[in-house]
Amino acid sequence: MSLYNVRLEVMQFLEKNIDTFVDQYLIPVEKIWQPTDFLPNSQNESFFEEVKELREIAKDLPYDFWVTLVGDTITEEALPTYESWLMDVDGVGQVEANGWSKWIRHWTGEENRHGDLLNKYLYLSGRVNMREIEMTTQHLIADGFDIGTGRDPYKNFVYTSFQELATYISHNRVAQLAKSYGDNKLSKICKMIAGDEMRHHHAYSEFVNRIFQVDPSEMMLAFQYMMKQKIVMPAQFLRESGEKMSSAFEHFSDSAQRIGVYTASDYVDIMQKLIDKWEIDKITSLTDEAEKAREYLMKLPGRMAKISERLVIPQESQIFKWVEPATR
Secondary structure, three states: OOHHHHHHHHHHHHHOOHHHHHHHHOOOOOOOOOHHHHOOOOOOOOHHHHHHHHHHHHOOOOHHHHHHHHHHHHHHHOHHHHHHHHHOOOOOOOOOOOHHHHHHHHHHHHHHHHHHHHHHHHHHHOOEOHHHHHHHHHHHHHHOOOOOOOOOHHHHHHHHHHHHHHHHHHHHHHHHHHHHOOOHHHHHHHHHHHHHHHHHHHHHHHHHHHHHHHOHHHHHHHHHHHHHHOOOOOOOOOOOOOOOOOOHHHHHHHHHHHOOOOOHHHHHHHHHHHHHHOOHHHOOOOOHHHHHHHHHHHHHHHHHHHHHHOOOOOOOOOOOOOEOHHHO
């Protein structure tokens, strides 16, 4: 049996539980929060006063914080790229509309609220150049991305397990910082988004866990492959208007690291959390190749931690077109 056929068979096996996964890890539309719940309501007489208060509080937030928040927003708004990528994964029936496509659509529906909410907050804040942000978002969607997974469901689920936890950390830290700066509304916004990301992380990591139970060696090799090539962030091709390609993502990442929102140490911690969550050290019935992969994975966080300790982050902030001079 080819690897493709085995993976397809495993995906079809897991698909039988899709409704259970949807019920356990996603929330019905009528019950889940919506962006309007956390923003000034334009139907209320108090709307302009609420916007004025929001803008007044937002005025004092520091520059690197704004860059990080804008970068997070753009990453969330590039959702069409992520949905189209996942819809093309082997075993996801985009045309036949099987259970996996149901999961992807429902997951996308939840994720779509994140960019919606953050975009509206940025717009109301009056502290960023929305047109520049909108152009960067359009560029990012048009440029696409390549996360190195191909159409392999095993590799894609490793990626989403990692990435959802990374976005949880980022949004949760922004929430903590916003609260420390006195912006309780933004803190709550980011806290709610972080909660969604953690639920989604639990879902995708459970998919990997189920695959380990039925195809341990190939799942181990897929995990090793993704850790060897490193997890690239969804906004890896981030660029500003007027630039063909740029190092905008690198500068955005520097801002996030300077204020402790998402760091190289967090990357290593996530790696270790996944190794622990999937109990990599206890998996049995591995081929010789998969056993070597396991040994590699068990040692990797320690090696990566030493490398991360040597990283030097520039102290000077990159000036982005996204953020208005008043906030620098």
